[in-house]
Amino acid sequence: MIKLAIIGYGQMGKLLEKLAPEHNFEVVSIIDPHLENNISETSLSKADVCIEFTTPDAVFENIRQISNLGKNLVVGTTGWLDKLEAVQKLVQQNKIGMVYGSNFSLGMNLFFQIVNSTTKLMNKIENYDVFGLELHHKKKKDSPSGTAKILADIVLKNTDNKTSAQFEKLDRKIEKNEFHFGSVRAGNIPGTHLIGFDSTADTIELKHTARNRKGLALGALKAAEWIAKRKGLYNFTEYFSEIIGVEHEA
Template identity: 40%
Template structure:
């Protein structure tokens, strides 16, 4: 399959290696110095573009992929305030867009476990819940996209919690998320339930970026030839 890469940083390079090892062809690589290549025939020939750039540039990149008629698999986090525009492009203009706050299979298993645990904990108000996430010092957004998805899984299932808050809870109905930026950590997420008598916690610790990159390439294989707004739930069907 012909794949275009938008963003050739840590993730773009890891995705290139995995895509080649799975027999795909990289027809175009776009980064800050060659944005004109969105209009190139090579870019337009791609079956899918995989986008891992930065929160500020993501939306414009999606628009340029849509204009070139190339479906997008998006991994960039921190742009979700623009989700409605992307949804509209899919629903009204027939564009194709796959987004995951985290492409790793392990994290998506963890998302399901988080929801299941939250459903149980809904019945036990003696437990207070909080989250901790740790990432490398280069990360631009906080909390991480993965932490936001985990928080949504808790809020959907625990009636006594209504919203997440960065760092400190302002009321009993808040879920606090503590963000730590340290060294080159690829990503650690922990959800902690604490009562007077004990602590229950579940934790995902990524050993490298390989799991994210593999998931993004598998998502690109899934997305090619499909229409609409897609996500990990459509692909994994747990």
């Protein structure tokens, strides 16, 4: 069993606690302000690896403390990439291993690969115009989703006649070089992302629908197992490319 410390006992932390035992992890510590404890040599003494799902305000300080204690970690919290250089230094100085990423769903990472190879193929054929659509429940606070931005980057990288992504509502005709990505918010819709290719004859659609958060938590556990005995800083997509045996594309 891998000994796991969970940092942040919110929606993701609670799900990790539930799933950990059936995936070869023993939860040895849970850190959260609601539990009135914090990161220390004692609270992490038994942990082989930590998984961090907290808040953008807390994450950097947590990474600093965990790496200073020489513990390997997986960081799922988003909104700190402006500090990536400082994190890289901490990882190197303390000789630890860390995986980070904004979407740990294995299915979504597979979808990124599918969209990557399909857009390369579609780029060879002139007749099709590419578009994107994402739908989420009405509680989601932001749009477009972070995942939509990643998908847009993949499409733009591979499509010669599209040079910019347009996420806004348009009060004009779309320019030929613009890739339009729409957002819809309603009801309880689980995270849904679609990339379509439209021609005069037909439409081809690639669609990923998340059923719940389980895929995200399982991805974090898989990454924790992988990083437990490694050193260095890795993006989740690097980890994913390695496990499925394809070359990582930056």
